[in-house]
Amino acid sequence: MRRALFLVLLLAAQPAFADQLVSGVSQELIQITSNYTGSDIVVFGAVEGEPGRDMSLPKDVVVVVRGPETDITVRRRDRVAGIWINHDAAKLSGMPAYYFLASTRPLKEIAPPEALTHYNIGLQSLQPDSVHSHHDYEPFRQAALRHLTKDRLYTEVPGGVEFLSATLFRAHVPVPAGVARGQYKVEVYLFRDGDVESAQSTPLFIDQTGLERRLYNFAHNQPFGYGLAAVAMAVIMGWISSLLFRRST
Secondary structure, three states: OHHHHHHHHHHHOOOOOOOEEEEEEOOOEEEEOOOOOOEEEEEEEEEEOOOOOOOOOOOEEEEEEEEEEEEEEEEEEEEEOOEEEEEEEEEEEEEEEEEEEEEOOOHHHHOOHHHHHHOOOOHHHOOOOEEEOOOOOHHHHHHHHHHHHHOOOEEEEEOOEEEOOOOEEEEEEEEOOOOOOEEEEEEEEEEEOOEEEEEEEEEEEEEEOOHHHHHHHHHHHOHHHHHHHHHHHHHHHHHHHHHHHHHHO
16 A cells, blocks of 8 residues: 555656656466466556657666565574574564566666665665564564575566667566465656656456365365364375275285
8 A cells, every 4th residue: 555655646746748657567367276387477568758859868667566565574593502593583564475676777777775765666675664673673684585585586687677669668577386365566667867757556466266266265264164174184084095005905
């Protein structure tokens, strides 16, 4: 909600003579099945310039896919009396479960750090909404960024946005099999001279379908019944296995 409101205010603040973005995604709904191993979507668009303006002037496009918000708990292990134990922890609330960024160039060449921080663009600009920790949370935030980057849930791809002509662009966005289900945001920013000139946001939905979805709904809507069914299934499978084992011997 906060990100959506921010983009609305940003678009409203653009001067009338600024170039405008028109963007979209190849599919707005990704359905997860039991054999889903990952896929790609394409973010595409065009830069519509003011009549008479030279569209060959330098410009940069940044594509960000983020969501849904989640809580991340980071624990620090310390050695106490010769044993490694979880000695301290920090809970980072409101962090995106998935974050992908593609840009025409490295971010440091597109805009200064303060501008990127202002628009919350880039991994180092990601900040939790709230923190539960007794100490400085920054080392825990950096550890979370490293871990999620290693798992390919947080990614930055400089040069990942390709201009097909003076106005048309596209970017390929990977959707790993392990992404969280829920609503995502596809944000596209147009930068000129180190600042955002235009921006657009499009929703993206990732959800389960078929048997997986029915089991998910059953487990969350009727947890007691789901637990009984799981126990009954385990008993039945154990009984069948014992019968088969007896016959084989």
